[in-house]
Amino acid sequence: MWRTDAMGGREFLHGRDAWQAAARAAEECAAFAADVDEELVAEEERSCYNCRFRRWSATSFNCLKERV
Secondary structure (H helix, E strand, C coil): CEEECCCCCEEECCCCCCHHHHHHHHHCCCCCCECCHHHCCCCCCCCHHHECCEEECCCCEEECHHHC
16 A cells, blocks of 8 residues: 655555545554645545645655654
């Protein structure tokens, strides 16, 4: 579900349109924290797409929870 680069960054392998996979990943994540209302994009409240620790990239997003 994740690709880890040499610097320890984690990229979501499923891209920007894997709504169910992003929700499943968030369910398994103890560090999930909902972003502010203006930044929510998924219908499911608990989704990596709605997490304050995600940073969008051109094709997916990176998870920054380990760096906070």
